[in-house]
Amino acid sequence: MTGGHVTKRAKYKTTIKDPGTPGTLRMTLEKILFVPHNPKSAGKLDVEFRFIKGQKHTKEGSNKPPWLNLTNNQNGSFIFEFENYSDLQDCRDFVGKVLAKSGEVSEKPTVTYPDEQLSAAEMELRIKLLQEDSELQTLHKQFVLSGVLTEAEFWATRKKLLDREANKKTKQRLGFKSAMISDIKPSTDGRTNKVTFNLTPEIILQIFAEKPAVHRAFLTYVPNKMSERDFWTKYFRAEYLHSTKNSVAAAAEAAEDEELAVFLKQDDILASESRWKIRRVDPTLDMDADEGDDYTHLPDHGIFRDGSKEVTESENELYRRTLSQDINRHAAVVLEGRAVDVELEDTRSVAEALAQSKQESSTKGESDGDTSRERLGRVSRMTEIEDLQAPNILPLAPLCIKDPRDYFDSQQANALRTSGDALGGTEQIKCSLSSQEVYGSLRQSISVIKAIGLKDPIVKPEVAHQVFDALTQSISTTKYNIGKNPQESVLDRLPKKIKEELLHHWTSILELLRHFWSSYPITTSYLYTKVNRLKDAMSHIYPQLEEIKGSVPSDLRHQVSLLIRPMHQALDAAIQHYEADMQKRSMRSGERPNGYA
Amino acid sequence: MASAPSKLYADDVSLVVVLVDTNPFFWRASSLSFSQFLSHVLAFLNAILTLNQLNQVVVIATGYNSCNYIFDSSSDLNQSFENGRMPVMCSSLLQKLEEFLIKDEQLSKEVPEGRIKSSLLSGSLSMALCYIQRVFRSGALHPHPRILCLQGSPDGPEQYVLFNILSVIYSFLLWLLDSNKGFLLFRYVAIMNAIFSAQRSMVPIDSCYMGAQNSAFLQQASYITGGVHHKPQHLDGLFQYLMTIFATDLHSRSFLHLPKPVGVDFRASCFCHKNTIDMGYICSVCLSIFCKHHKKCSTCGSVFGQAQSEAASASDKKRKTPET
Numbered sequence: 001m002t003g004g005h006v007t008k009r010a011k012y013k014t015t016i017k018d019p020g021t022p023g024t025l026r027m028t029l030e031k032i033l034f035v036p037h038n039p040k041s042a043g044k045l046d047v048e049f050r051f052i053k054g055q056k057h058t059k060e061g062s063n064k065p066p067w068l069n070l071t072n073n074q075n076g077s078f079i080f081e082f083e084n085y086s087d088l089q090d091c092r093d094f095v096g097k098v099l100a101k102s103g104e105v106s107e108k109p110t111v112t113y114p115d116e117q118l119s120a121a122e123m124e125l126r127i128k129l130l131q132e133d134s135e136l137q138t139l140h141k142q143f144v145l146s147g148v149l150t151e152a153e154f155w156a157t158r159k160k161l162l163d164r165e166a167n168k169k170t171k172q173r174l175g176f177k178s179a180m181i182s183d184i185k186p187s188t189d190g191r192t193n194k195v196t197f198n199l200t201p202e203i204i205l206q207i208f209a210e211k212p213a214v215h216r217a218f219l220t221y222v223p224n225k226m227s228e229r230d231f232w233t234k235y236f237r238a239e240y241l242h243s244t245k246n247s248v249a250a251a252a253e254a255a256e257d258e259e260l261a262v263f264l265k266q267d268d269i270l271a272s273e274s275r276w277k278i279r280r281v282d283p284t285l286d287m288d289a290d291e292g293d294d295y296t297h298l299p300d301h302g303i304f305r306d307g308s309k310e311v312t313e314s315e316n317e318l319y320r321r322t323l324s325q326d327i328n329r330h331a332a333v334v335l336e337g338r339a340v341d342v343e344l345e346d347t348r349s350v351a352e353a354l355a356q357s358k359q360e361s362s363t364k365g366e367s368d369g370d371t372s373r374e375r376l377g378r379v380s381r382m383t384e385i386e387d388l389q390a391p392n393i394l395p396l397a398p399l400c401i402k403d404p405r406d407y408f409d410s411q412q413a414n415a416l417r418t419s420g421d422a423l424g425g426t427e428q429i430k431c432s433l434s435s436q437e438v439y440g441s442l443r444q445s446i447s448v449i450k451a452i453g454l455k456d457p458i459v460k461p462e463v464a465h466q467v468f469d470a471l472t473q474s475i476s477t478t479k480y481n482i483g484k485n486p487q488e489s490v491l492d493r494l495p496k497k498i499k500e501e502l503l504h505h506w507t508s509i510l511e512l513l514r515h516f517w518s519s520y521p522i523t524t525s526y527l528y529t530k531v532n533r534l535k536d537a538m539s540h541i542y543p544q545l546e547e548i549k550g551s552v553p554s555d556l557r558h559q560v561s562l563l564i565r566p567m568h569q570a571l572d573a574a575i576q577h578y579e580a581d582m583q584k585r586s587m588r589s590g591e592r593p594n595g596y597a
Numbered sequence: 598m599a600s601a602p603s604k605l606y607a608d609d610v611s612l613v614v615v616l617v618d619t620n621p622f623f624w625r626a627s628s629l630s631f632s633q634f635l636s637h638v639l640a641f642l643n644a645i646l647t648l649n650q651l652n653q654v655v656v657i658a659t660g661y662n663s664c665n666y667i668f669d670s671s672s673d674l675n676q677s678f679e680n681g682r683m684p685v686m687c688s689s690l691l692q693k694l695e696e697f698l699i700k701d702e703q704l705s706k707e708v709p710e711g712r713i714k715s716s717l718l719s720g721s722l723s724m725a726l727c728y729i730q731r732v733f734r735s736g737a738l739h740p741h742p743r744i745l746c747l748q749g750s751p752d753g754p755e756q757y758v759l760f761n762i763l764s765v766i767y768s769f770l771l772w773l774l775d776s777n778k779g780f781l782l783f784r785y786v787a788i789m790n791a792i793f794s795a796q797r798s799m800v801p802i803d804s805c806y807m808g809a810q811n812s813a814f815l816q817q818a819s820y821i822t823g824g825v826h827h828k829p830q831h832l833d834g835l836f837q838y839l840m841t842i843f844a845t846d847l848h849s850r851s852f853l854h855l856p857k858p859v860g861v862d863f864r865a866s867c868f869c870h871k872n873t874i875d876m877g878y879i880c881s882v883c884l885s886i887f888c889k890h891h892k893k894c895s896t897c898g899s900v901f902g903q904a905q906s907e908a909a910s911a912s913d914k915k916r917k918t919p920e921t
Contacts (some may be wrong), residue, residue: 445631446694449632459637
C-alpha cells in the first residue's frame, strides 16, 4: 500500500441491512470516492475526509463479514463491505492514519471554529498547564466542558500563560566554559612515552578564541602544509615545552622548527590588540602611578601553575608566558562570549567561522577611525577645569504651592452636604447664633450643674439596659474581633468547605465577567450568542450563592453575606448592562421598520 | 507632677487623658445638654479614680479657639466632699472649665463668618501627648497612658488633611514615616506628628463621638493607634457607654470583647473633583490625590514625567478599599 491512496473493491451499504452496491472504493488523503460498477446505480459517493469523525470495523474471526463503518460529523455513517479482511485492514489503517493527521481538529467538539488549528505541542502545553494548576483545571472543567465557553475563548484570556510557558523552551546559548584550556591533561598509556591529547571541537574553538596566533597558523598551514593531526601535535609539543618552564629548550626548538616557533612565541596578534586597547583607555588614568604598591607586574608573584611555582628567568623573554597573561586572556574571551554559532563538528569550519566573526567585529572597530583626535577630545573632556566653564545652571521649576485650605474647606462643605439633611438643619441654627450667645449658654449650663450637683441617678436603669442591649448586639455581630489582627482574614474563620466554595465562586465569576465584558460591544452574532451563554451561566450562580448563605451557621452568616455582596454587585452590574443593551437593540430593531415605512 | 518612685505601678494602672469637646456651637445644637454631659463625664472620671488608687486622670478642654488643661488628678488630690453635693475634684474642674470658657470667648472676637464650627482637636491631642511624654520620661515605672476623645463637633479642615494623609499612609504601609516627602503638607498639619507619636509610643486614642455624623478622622485615629471608637446610640446613657467601653485599663482590655468597627473607610477624596475615590493617582512629591492622571500636580506644581506615565500608571494606581 502506498502512502498516498488506497483502492479496493467493496460494497457500499447505506444501512447494515442494505445488501449493498458493489463498486470500487478509493481513498486519498483528502477524500473518499466510491464508484459503483454499475454506473446507473445511485450509490456514488464523494466524501471529504475532514467530515469523517471515526471508524468502526468488524473483527476477523467474528462471524460477521468484513465491514468498515465510517461515521461523519452529522452522525451519519458509511458502511463498506470488503471482499476479505486484508482489504479491510488496509483501508482501516489508511483511515486511521488520515484521521490521526487531522486528529486535533476532528476529535474536538469545537469543530465549528475552523480558525482554530492546534498543534499537538500546543495541546500538550495546555494539558500541562491544566495539570499544574488545579484551579485552572476546575475552571476549565466547569466552563469549557459544560459549553459555556469554547476552548479557544478560554485560552484566549490566558495567552500570557501560554506564551510564558512557550518562552521557557527557547534554549539558552552556551558560553565558553570558565575552565582554562591549559587544564587539558594528556593521558599516558603507561608503557611508552607517548601521550594522547583528547581534543573536541569545543576545546578547539576555545583555543582559537584565546590564541589568535594559533588560529591564524591553522588557517595558513592546514591542510596545505601539514595535516590537522600534525598541527595539533606541534601545538601540544609547544605547550609541553611551556609547561616544562624550560625556556632555553623552547628557544632551541623554536630555532629548529619555524612552525613550532609560532606556538612558542608571544602572540603578536594579541599584542597588537592589547596595544590598541591601551590606546582607548581613559587618558587621565595613570597606570604608572601606583606601580610602586602593586606587585602584579612581577610575573606570577607566587601563583602555582600545574602544581609548581613558576620561576622567573630574565633571558629568553620571547618564549616565556606568564600565568597572569593566560588568565587575563582567558577571562577576556569568556566575557566576550561566544560569537560563533556553528555546529561544532569540523575543525576547519570552526576556524573559518571564527575568522569571519572576527573580521566583522574588526570592521566595526575600525569605523571609529581617527583615534588620536578622539584621544585629544577625551583628554579635554576628562580634564575639565570647572572654574573656566560657564556657569552651569540646571533647569529648575519653581515650586508653587497652593494653600490647601481652599480645598479642604470646600471638602468640608461637601461632607456636610452628603452627610444628610438632619445636620444641615442644625448647622443653620449654629450659624445664626452669635458666639456671645453660645458661650453664654455654655457657661449657664456649668452654673446649673454647679447648683444642682450631679444627677442622681446618673443613668436610669432602663436606659442602661438599652445601652447594654445595643452594645451586646453590636459586639456579637463582630464577635471574632474583626480588624484586631490584619493578617487574619475573615475567610480563615469560615469552615474550610465554605471558604473553598467562596473562593471558587469568586474565580468562576471573575472568569465569566472577564469574558462577558470583553465581548462588548457586540458586533457579530458570534459575540451575541457568547454573551447570551455567559449571561445564562451567570444567572445560575445566584441560587448557588444563596445556598452557601443558607448553609453557614448563623453566627457566620453576616460575614458570608458581606463576602457575597460584592459578587452580587458584580453580577448585577453585568446583567443590568446586558438588559440595557438588549433593550437598546430591540428598540433599534423596532425603530428600523418604522423608519423605512 | 508628683510621681513618687516608691509607687508600685501594676499593669492595670492607667493614666487617662480625657479631651472634652467644649465647642459652644456644638453644645448649643446638641440633643444632650452640656450640663447633662458634664454630669456623665464627672461621674465617669470619679469612677476611674476609684477603680485603682494609683489611677490618674487629666482633663483637657478642646475649645473653639484654644485648648487647655482643666484638671489633673495628681495635683488636685483633695478627695473630700464639699457641701455634700459633689467632690472637690468636680467643683475645681468646673471652676477651671468656666475660666477656660471665658478666655476662649475672649479669643473669639474676630472669627471670620462661615468658618467651620469645629474645635481644635489637633491642639488638645498635642497637649495630651506632651503630657504623656512627660510621664514616659518620669521614670521606668509609670501608669499606662491612654487618650479618650469625647468629641461632638464635626471634623475640621485640618482633620480632613489628616484624614487624607492617613488614608494615603495607611495604604503605603507607613513609608512616609521614614521619608520627608510629606513635609509640604506637614507644615499645615502639625497634628500629624501627634498621631504618629501616639502610634509610636503605643498610646491608644479612644474616641467617643456624640455628633450627628460619624467622624471619619476619629475612627481612623482610633484604628491606627489601636484604640476603641464608639458612637453611642443613646446619648442619655452616655455614662453607661463610658463605663462599659472606656473605663477598663489597657491590660484588662485584652480579655474583653469591646466594640470593634465593622469597617473603617480608608478611602480618600481627590483634590481635583473632591470625589471619594478608591483608586487614584498620588503626587510623589506632596502626596496630593487625584482621580485621573495629570501632567502637573495642582498643589505643588511638580511636573510628572511623560515617559514613565504609561508604565507608572499601572503601578501607581494603588487600590484602596474599605476594610470589611
